[in-house]
Amino acid sequence: MQPEYDVAIIGGGPAGSTAGILLAQAGRRVVIVEREKFPRFHIGESLLPYSVATFDRLGVREELDRWAVDKRGAEIATACGSRVVKFLFENGFRLRHRRAYQVERAKFDQMLLDRARTAGAEVREQTAVERVEFASDAVTLHTSGGVLRARYVIDASGRNAVIGQQLDLKQPLPHLRKFSCFAHYEHVQRDCGIEAGLTRLVSAEGHWFWLIPLDDARTSVGVVMDVDAFKAAKQSPEETLDRVIDASPVMRERMRDARRRTPVHAIGDYSYRNARLTGPRWMLAGDAAGFIDPIFSTGVFLAIHSGEQCADALHAVLAKPSRESRLFARYERGLRRVMDKYLRFVTAWYQPEFIEVFTSPTQKFQLAPAVNAVLAGNLGNDFGIWWRMQLFYLIVFLQRHYPLCPRLESRAPAQAQAVAEVS
Ligand SMILES: Cc1cc2nc3c(=O)[nH]c(=O)nc-3n(C[C@H](O)[C@H](O)[C@H](O)COP(=O)(O)OP(=O)(O)OC[C@H]3O[C@@H](n4cnc5c(N)ncnc54)[C@H](O)[C@@H]3O)c2cc1C
Numbered sequence: 343m344q345p346e347y348d349v350a351i352i353g354g355g356p357a358g359s360t361a362g363i364l365l366a367q368a369g370r371r372v373v374i375v376e377r378e379k380f381p382r383f384h385i386g387e388s389l390l391p392y393s394v395a396t397f398d399r400l401g402v403r404e405e406l407d408r409w410a411v412d413k414r415g416a417e418i419a420t421a422c423g424s425r426v427v428k429f430l431f432e433n434g435f436r437l438r439h440r441r442a443y444q445v446e447r448a449k450f451d452q453m454l455l456d457r458a459r460t461a462g463a464e465v466r467e468q469t470a471v472e473r474v475e476f477a478s479d480a481v482t483l484h485t486s487g488g489v490l491r492a493r494y495v496i497d498a499s500g501r502n503a504v505i506g507q508q509l510d511l512k513q514p515l516p517h518l519r520k521f522s523c524f525a526h527y528e529h530v531q532r533d534c535g536i537e538a539g540l541t542r543l544v545s546a547e548g549h550w551f552w553l554i555p556l557d558d559a560r561t562s563v564g565v566v567m568d569v570d571a572f573k574a575a576k577q578s579p580e581e582t583l584d585r586v587i588d589a590s591p592v593m594r595e596r597m598r599d600a601r602r603r604t605p606v607h608a609i610g611d612y613s614y615r616n617a618r619l620t621g622p623r624w625m626l627a628g629d630a631a632g633f634i635d636p637i638f639s640t641g642v643f644l645a646i647h648s649g650e651q652c653a654d655a656l657h658a659v660l661a662k663p664s665r666e667s668r669l670f671a672r673y674e675r676g677l678r679r680v681m682d683k684y685l686r687f688v689t690a691w692y693q694p695e696f697i698e699v700f701t702s703p704t705q706k707f708q709l710a711p712a713v714n715a716v717l718a719g720n721l722g723n724d725f726g727i728w729w730r731m732q733l734f735y736l737i738v739f740l741q742r743h744y745p746l747c748p749r750l751e752s753r754a755p756a757q758a759q760a761v762a763e764v765s
Contacts, residue, residue: 343491345480347371347464348660350492352471352483352505354380356642357628358498359454360649361656363400366461368657373492374463375485377470380455381448385524385607387562388413388541388554388639391431391439392719393646402457410443410450411539411555416639416717418701420750421546421590425701428540431718435711435727439718444539446556471504474624481623493623493660496652498645500629501612511616517689518613518635521572523579524564525607526556527600541639544592545697550637551586551593560603563587566636569610579608615685619677620670625652632681635688643719644684648677680721686735687716694750695741699734702747709734 349365351358354376362374397403415430431440459465469487474495481495497505506512530553532538542553549567556562565586572582583606587593615632619625626632628645655669690696700713712730720727740746 345491345493347373347490347492349373349494349496349656350375350481350483350490351463351496351498352474353377353497353499353502353628353630354455354458354465354467355384355451355498355500355628355645356454357500357630357645357649357652358496359451359458360396360400360646361496361498361627361653362458362463362465363454363461364650364653365657366458366463368653369462370657370660372458372463373490374455374458374465375469375471375483375490376455376465376467377486379468381452383604383607384447384451385522385562385564385609386636386639386641387447387556388444388552389442390639390643390717390719391437391442392721393643394439394442396646396650399650400454400457401461402453405453406443406445409557410445411557412536413442413444413539413541414440414536415714416541416543417537418543418545419592420697420701421544421592423592423595427701429710429714429717431714433711434714434718434720435708435730436724437715437718437720442718444541444554444556446560471499474505474508476621476623478622494656495624496627496649496656497624497630498627498649501633503616503626503630505624505626506616506630509618509621511618512614513617514611515613515615515634515685518692519569519611520566520613520635521569521608521610522564522566522612522636523583523606523608524552524562525583525602526560526604527563527597527602528559528561529599529601530561530563531596531598532561542596543637544590545701546586546590549586551590552636553596561600563597563600572610580606615681619674622666625656625670625673627652631677634681634685635691637688637691638684638717640684640719644677644680647680647719647721651676683716683721690735690738693738693742696738698745698747698750699738699741707733709737 348370351374354374365372417428419426473484475482544551554562627648659666
């Protein structure tokens, strides 16, 4: 019996909707199975410029221009405010895309799922996939709403990673055992003009904060710390968030008049990878393929990127099934390369030397614009970016032994203050 769908997609977040829209636009029979009813709260609100080309393909760029916050870059400050560095994408190294968006995820995810419906995908909300059965000619999804069959399946179920769990592929990243708590606030102090739309990261000893503007009134505020530090303090997520905000002069000042408008949400131990990203008749996309850390806002970018790559690969495979192993292997190689790149960057962020170099950027050799380009999502094999990043990592390594850049206050109390505006 012929399966009723060409592709079944588990999860209607950014990865699943992206794949669903593109496959439906290409005329494939697609079903997206989503366990929640949208709109629903989700974290991951700061997007990267290199998703914009995909937004054009998805047909949602104009809608985003209408309601999303215009994000031109990011600012990174130390907790006491002694060092502040701004990255504006317009100054990134050979960047083709120089603007991104900050979005409320409930609205963004609903927009993408609605777009999948209008493109022709069938969407089944409030339906959870419990198990996937693989056969040589099809996959069968056992869901809370019955059984459905498709020729291929994309697992885009986020950190729930349905196939990763089922096949025991998930591999935690022990050096990134983090805990995060966050909420939406009103009356958080903002800067003026385009600076109002920047992502703000505040680096403190042992933890860091984000401030992401969601619209004219609301700001997403969260903190990331070691799981062990959270447990040792024996406080609730609410108490933890209040305590660490109060302990940081920069955060205290920005949050002086702030009022919390949502409950405090908490997530722990979220970083992992999968031993495999593809197999016979299945592909993993977005967080279901792996999640590294939220520091550089790469999650939704990777979700959209991998959803797009899965859709293009499957469209070609459906036309010519003999291409499956070659195209799946290419997808897996490409996504691993990108994840490795960001994992190296994220791992470095948690070393004090990295913050010292990062917040004292040099204009020499255009190192700061190259870092800026990677943070914008420029994943091409540009040699100009590659060698600059190697040099950047070498400086971070040397900083461990020789203070090439000013030490952080916590490591050298007498350090002079440095404020830098970077291009
Ligand atoms: C603290 C924190 C802060 C973050 N900040 C950022 C940020 O600023 N910028 C950024 O880009 N990223 C950020 N991220 C990452 C971002 O949240 C994710 O990378 C992104 O949401 C991944 O999209 P996705 O489509 O893969 O998965 P999701 O968005 O999680 O979507 C998966 C969907 O699958 C559904 N699902 C799950 N299980 C099943 C099932 N069994 N059956 C059916 N449906 C199912 C879920 O309901 C969900 O709707 C952050 C993450 C964390 C933890």
